[in-house]
Amino acid sequence: MSRRLRTVRARAAAALVAGVAVVGLVGCTAPTSGDQSVDTGTAATSTGPAWGTSGPSGSTTGATGQATPMGAKWDWGRFTEFGPFLKSVSGGTTYYEVVWCDVEKKQGSPDWSSLDRIATRSREIGTTLMLKLRVGRCWATSGDAQYQRGSKAKTESAMPTDLGAYKAWVQAAVTRYSKLGVHEYAIENEINSASFWAGTPQQFETLARAASGEIRASDPEAKVVDAGLSSTSYGYGIADWLLKQGRDADALSAWNAYFERRIGTRGNQIVAVHTRADLETALKSEQGVRNLVYLDLMRQLAASKVTDVRQIHFYEKYSAVPTLFAYLKSHTPYGTPIQAWEVGSFDKSGATTDDATKSEEVLKTMSLVLAEGATVAVWLPLAFDPGGRNGDEPRYGLLEPDGQVRQAGRIFQAMVEASRGAKVVKISVAGMTGVGFDRGGTATAFVWSDGHAVVQLPDGGKAASVESLDKPTAGATTTLGATPQRLTLPVPTATFLKEQR
Template sequence: MTCKAMAGIAAALILAVTAGCDSPASVTPTASGTIGTANPVVLEGGAADIGIKWNWNLKPPLAFASKVGWGETFFEVEWCAVRDLPEANRFRQLERILTQSQQMGYRLMVKIRVGGCSGGPEQLDPAEGTRKRPSSLPDDPAAYQQFVTNLVTRYSPRGVKIWAIENEVDANNFWQGSPQDYVQTVKLAADAIRRADPQAAILDAGISSTGYGIALAGELLDAGHDQEALELYQRWYDRRHDTGTARFPLVGSVDQLRSLLQDGRAKRVRAMVAANWEAVNSGAVTAYQLHFYENPDLLPTLLSYIQRHLTRPLPIQGWEIGTAWPGDGYTEQIHGAETARLIGSLLAAQVSPVVYLPLAYTPGGATKVEIFRGLVSPEGQELPSGQVYARYAAALRASTAIRGVGFDGGTGVLIVGPSGTLAAVWPTSTGQLTLKEGSAVAASAPTTPVATGASVAGPLLIDLSSTDAEKALREVSSDLGVTVSAGG
């Protein structure tokens, strides 16, 4: 890479990092040569899809998923775990999950993992609280491809049209092979999927949300922007460091950050991120898989990074989107507000589907720390985040258009539908929004109407009568007393 290209990358990163929540929801590429993203993958009839990932054994929260009643969810199939089973038993678990999903109104997406054919120790998956066998290059590539072909041929006619190859290969508990072995595995699986169903959507493994912090900080440090790299790293892991649950340690200086990035774990992350970009840009996949659980202020930085690294237009699918926030600083009200910003920003950036994970926290032993925050409690009680999600899901189901919007002091998104428009708008930085007229709720308390003339520090969800985007812009402008324009 030339110095000029690296300088462009660094400038774009610095812009995104320093913008924070002042960045627009609809991200505009800033680096020379950026390809950007393609039109979103939409299968459910509206302008964008949404979804939820739940623990299949935690029953009370399923009432919420059933009430929403549409969208995507996903399940993981591991070749090594089932390849030696009798044909009649090989897909028994997948059959059960597919039936449950469809009965609840959800389209199932499938992650295909090789798993650990050599036996090896299982490692804990922190997102699900289960243990996984890390994958490696298939020991019998022909048999692996035949398995993938059989899987797709069997389930494509039953509505499974979206397939991901592996999962979070930058994490030790999911991938133990070399970076190039992963690239080869993607090509093997993608070739089999494409031959079995030429219309299928094929995705990469997705980089873990924590892995992106290493990738972004390392890119800045490589470009000589030491202080910006340190600030980004500290912001990325800030919430996880509060309780010691961070995958990477707290650093207080550029020297410490540089030393960390030379450590084996961080070096491996960067190598696997590079391999994932090689796989994505090789032509093997048809969409990019996004995982993100950090402070929504950092989302524009990540979206800009993805756009810069794509060498061809690809749609982005958000398979794992949520909030990782252990510790005493968490509140249900702030989580509700951040969920409105998070989902709204992704929709404005044409990400589809946006699958929230998890539906609910799965309780464990006395030492288990709640890291990933749900939409409902383990007992099934709706949280503000769940109420916000339900509003988005209802608006998206029959939506005809989505528009990112911006105005003096804020940003947001319009979801236009045949019976009205949902406007989700929020102030930049520490500002407030004042409801001049109209009907709205605050995302932090979605069941309580906001009084006319009241000022709110967080996002507002505003119901608009207009079924046309231009009319909706005029209506929300009147409700807020500011000129709201399309495009953020």
């Protein structure tokens, strides 16, 4: 074993032990249940986002004057094609990654013009913009870039050589864009990957504390958001969490289920596990240790109030969402909002090929992420890019490349409309799963069943398959299966659910 790897592993062990001590002393996580199931969702509903109290600061309202917790991420180079759809889902959120080394290519000569246009256009279409503040690698850091990504050749970030200059850049960015309605700022992005962060955990903590202070000083309304680790990192965290509880079988099952669509797609990077030894080998790998260190660092930063918001990225199969949130709620200080800045469906396994099933998975994923407590959920990508790295579209979009709305986009529009100004209600009862949106004494629910469930509808209630949303039918009951249905209810979700038990 190399000296470098032994050092990384030692730091990981120290960080995780420290994390346990913090939880024990501070008591900042919610009480744990005696239930030993991986999915901590109960048979009844849980209303409202238990781990968060609100959406993004200064949320922009849509054409109806009401905000939605849903949003999308798009290629600004195709903004004209996407404009009509974006206006139809106004009131939500998006994010943009701004890199110091790109804004200020020459020291002392920043160029904010591109970001100015993006911030202005976001406001014009009724979308709240959030920013990821990244350093990049250039004159402001030491060393040369080791990674380049995409057509814009974005590099990893490194620790600035002059922390004062970095703080001045953060201050300038927040002062400028708070005036254009931006009030949430994430510090870096997916730092558990070496292709995004070249520094150490200790350096990132120093960077985060410096940025956090400048953000709050520059905008009293601002919320500081953590780095948002990669979707795959949580599979490691979940398995490690269960293993430490002595729940070996659950840990193995959770790993294989979470990575159902990743196993075998990256060579030997992510493999199926069959024994505790297999799983320990994966967790003790260099990437595994790095993931666990940064997962714990995100918890520590929230516990010490350096960050205000826990940011997650999720691209796995929708069925992994409840397990993910069970893990998050045991590793996030109670009351800390959880926001899903990146939600999507990554599938190179070839298991799901038809558009109807992919469209239904968009609904199921967004429904579960919101139902489990995320106060923001941003779908990525808005549209497939045929000129991108992957011509087989492993990440499914809501629109065709030319902006034509897919069935997934129409479903997304229906969910946005239902969620505007509504209270989110988790639905998990009598074989029925989904989310309810309560507003003004009525509700709209999006539900399905992994088996077969007969649902009682209240007088005046209507049901429509997501395959034919324009054809709702009234009746005393509706039968649920794998294809989701939209229920239009004349009563709140809780009242409707009482009739199902």
